[in-house]
Amino acid sequence: MGNNKKKPIVAVVGRPNVGKSTLFNVLAGEKISIVKDTPGITRDRIYADVSWLNWNFTLIDTGGIEPDSKDVILSQMREQAEIAIATADVIIFLVDVKQGLVDADAKVADMLRRSHKPVVLVVNKVDDFKKYEADVYEFYNLGIGDPKPISSVNRLGLGEMLDEVISHFDEDALEQEEDDRPRVAIVGKPNVGKSSIINKLTGENRVIVSDIAGTTRDAIDTEVVHDGNEYVFIDTAGLRRKNKIKEELEKFMIIRTVSAVERADVVVLVIDAEEGVTEQDAKIAGIAHDRGKGIIVAVNKWDAVEKDDKTIYRFTEKVRNTLSFMTYAEIIFISAKTGQRLNKLFETIDMVIENQSMRIATGVVNEIVTEAVALQQPPSDKGKRLKIYYTTQAGVKPPTFVVFVNDKELMHFSYVRYLENKIREAFGFKGTSLRFIIRERKDEK
Numbered sequence: 001m002g003n004n005k006k007k008p009i010v011a012v013v014g015r016p017n018v019g020k021s022t023l024f025n026v027l028a029g030e031k032i033s034i035v036k037d038t039p040g041i042t043r044d045r046i047y048a049d050v051s052w053l054n055w056n057f058t059l060i061d062t063g064g065i066e067p068d069s070k071d072v073i074l075s076q077m078r079e080q081a082e083i084a085i086a087t088a089d090v091i092i093f094l095v096d097v098k099q100g101l102v103d104a105d106a107k108v109a110d111m112l113r114r115s116h117k118p119v120v121l122v123v124n125k126v127d128d129f130k131k132y133e134a135d136v137y138e139f140y141n142l143g144i145g146d147p148k149p150i151s152s153v154n155r156l157g158l159g160e161m162l163d164e165v166i167s168h169f170d171e172d173a174l175e176q177e178e179d180d181r182p183r184v185a186i187v188g189k190p191n192v193g194k195s196s197i198i199n200k201l202t203g204e205n206r207v208i209v210s211d212i213a214g215t216t217r218d219a220i221d222t223e224v225v226h227d228g229n230e231y232v233f234i235d236t237a238g239l240r241r242k243n244k245i246k247e248e249l250e251k252f253m254i255i256r257t258v259s260a261v262e263r264a265d266v267v268v269l270v271i272d273a274e275e276g277v278t279e280q281d282a283k284i285a286g287i288a289h290d291r292g293k294g295i296i297v298a299v300n301k302w303d304a305v306e307k308d309d310k311t312i313y314r315f316t317e318k319v320r321n322t323l324s325f326m327t328y329a330e331i332i333f334i335s336a337k338t339g340q341r342l343n344k345l346f347e348t349i350d351m352v353i354e355n356q357s358m359r360i361a362t363g364v365v366n367e368i369v370t371e372a373v374a375l376q377q378p379p380s381d382k383g384k385r386l387k388i389y390y391t392t393q394a395g396v397k398p399p400t401f402v403v404f405v406n407d408k409e410l411m412h413f414s415y416v417r418y419l420e421n422k423i424r425e426a427f428g429f430k431g432t433s434l435r436f437i438i439r440e441r442k443d444e445k
Contacts, residue, residue, distance in 0.1 A: 007262050008057040008169045010050075011084035011255075013112070014094030015073060015104055019124040022152040023094065024048065024061050027162075046251060047258050052162040055169060058262060060088065060255055074104045081108050083252060085115040087259040090168045092161075093119050093144065097126045097135050101142070109142040118168035119144050122161055127151045181223075182353050185234040185264035187257050187288070189280050192272040193300040196336035198222055198235050201345075226346045236260045254283065261287050265397065266294035266352050266431075268345070273301045273315070273333070277322045285323050292398035294352035294432045295329040298345065303335035328424070330431040352431030358399060360427060362392045365401065372422040379412050386410035389441055400435040411438045 012020050028048030047060045062080040084091045093112060095105055112119045123139055126132045126149035139147040148164055150157035186194045201224050222233045236256045261267055267288040271277050288295050297319055305311065316331055323329060330348050334341045369391045378386035387406040394402045403419070405411055416436050423434065 007049075008055070008089040009060060009087055009259050009262065010057050010090045010092060010165055011060045011062050011080075011088035012092045012094055013062055013077065013080045013084045013108065015077060015096070015099075015102065018094045018096040018099070019152050020061055020094055023092075023122075023124065023150075024059060026152050026155060026158065027059055046254055052166055055166045057089075057166075057169070058258065060084075060258065062255065074107060077104055077108045078111065081111045081115075083255055085112070085117055087255060088117065089170070090165050091117055091119045092122050092165065093142075094122050094124055095139055095142075095147075097123050097132050097149070100135065101138050106142060109144050113144050120161065120164050120168070121145055121147045123147045123149050124152055127154050127156065129156070181230045181232050182266060182349060183232045183234060183264045184349055185236070185260040185267045185288075186270060187236055187260060187267055187284055188270035189272075189278070189284070190253065192270045192275075193336045194235060194270050197268075197270065197298070197300065197334070197342070198224075198233055200336045200339055200342060201226075201233065226343070229346075229350075231346070231349065234260045234264055250280065254287070257284050257287050261291055261293060264293060265356060266296065266349050268296045268298050268349075269329075271297060271299050271319070273299045273305045276315075277319045279322075282322050285326060285329070289326045289433055292433050292435060294349075294356045294398075295326060296345070296348050296352060296431060297323070297329050297331045299331065299333045300336055302333040303338045303340060326433065328430060328433060348431070355429050356398060356432045357396045358427065358429065359396060360393050360399075360423075365391050365393060365423070368422055368426050369403075369419060372419055376418060379410055379415055381410055384410065386415070394437070398433045398435055399429060400437065402437045402439055404439050404441045406441070408438050408440045 012023065014020050027050045047058055050057055050059050062083045081091075091112060093109065095101070109121075121139060121142060121144050123136050126136060129136075129149055132149065136147050136149045148157060148161045150161050152158075186197060188194055202222055222235060224231045224233055236253075269281065269285050269288065271281055285295065285297075299315065299319070312333060315333075319329075319331055320327060330352060332341060332344055332348055334345060336342070369388060373388055378388065380386065384407065388403060389406070390404045392402055394400050401423070403411070403416075416438070420434055420436065423429070
């Protein structure tokens with residue numbers, strides 16, 4: 001749990017109807033994370049967590065709007081390929097044995113080849129390896145390596161495909177042993193001032209760490225030194241989209257956010273003070289919440305807001321309501337333009353990182369839980385009452401607690417929430433989510 005591997009990102013590129021979503025759903029299995037009250041984002045399956053052998057990786061579906069005219073398909077695929085090249089460690093290029101090799105496939109293959117990213121060519125809908133052997137060979141002509149035959153529907157060949165995918169993960173690049181500097185992702189909707197914040201923090205001495213062609217996802221890493229401490233800021237403002245199709249932009253932004261959040265310890269969600277907090281902000285916050293990251297909500301452009309003595313209070317209420325699934329988030333009010341309270345950002349980051357890594361002795365946790373149980377009886381069902389035997393902290397980033405109980409079914413969501421609040425009352429844990437794993441132990445005599 002506490003391994004410091006960055007999760008690799010694998011993106012799927014392919015024409016409409018080659019079976020991207022089927023492959024996605026089969027690989028994601030039922031393990032796709034839907035947090036009970038996270039708005040919208042996790043349900044539309046843009047990304048899913050997949051584990052294979054000893055690797056966990058994030059699978060991203062780059063397909064967006066599926067237009068029908070021929071040239072639009074090509075531009076749509078180019079768009080997907082761009083996103084994949086920018087954000088992924090490995091790209092799965094999915095083609096369809098029944099439709100054969102199509103001109104658009106060849107053009108996109110050229111793009112992928114030039115990117116020098118590892119590409120795994122996967123031929124879908126091969127429900128009989130012998131029968132389609134010759135048709136699979138045809139795809140050698142794309143010049144991006146051996147085609148791997150699979151059938152998502154019949155779950156054939158998936159193991160070989162995944163072996164090939166993980167063979168491209170870079171053990172060394174993923175182990176960040178040397179680098180224990182805090183990594184902070186600056187995320188948010190377009191035009192809320194993410195770049196201006198980073199520019200203001202770095203002043204003129206902007207050190208771009210990974211601006212070498214081919215090595216970066218489009219998130220650019222910037223080193224910032226503050227009070228003698230080094231931080232790495234991950235900026236998602238990078239790529240500007242040419243076409244302003246609303247839906248595509250939003251999907252694109254989400255994919256970019258996932259790849260930045262994946263690599264961060266703390267996520268700073270930037271909100272535009274003049275515009276207020278929106279549904280889209282909640283979606284972005286949901287990604288960081290799902291991933292158990294430290295979270296700071298930075299309300300930018302605060303200098304531009306007309307204020308009275310209640311403004312901060314009212315704005316805070318609104319943020320808390322819209323982001324009701326993460327009451328633990330820290331909120332700060334800043335202005336990138338004037339530099340107002342930007343130093344507060346660093347203090348808050350330090351505090352959140354400390355809380356993300358905080359460990360509490362088992363004895364102390366159990367005292368808190370015992371007291372909580374005494375104050376509010378655990379739920380019962382059909383005469384059977386929940387018993388909590390024992391609680392222990394199993395990991396950090398985010399702090400994770402394992403609770404041993406007599407019957408998992410009796411541990412209602414609301415009671416877990418109650419225990420979480422009691423633990424927070426005692427230890428703060430401001431700015432970080434907490435995870436609870438409920439385990440059953442049969443009645444202890």
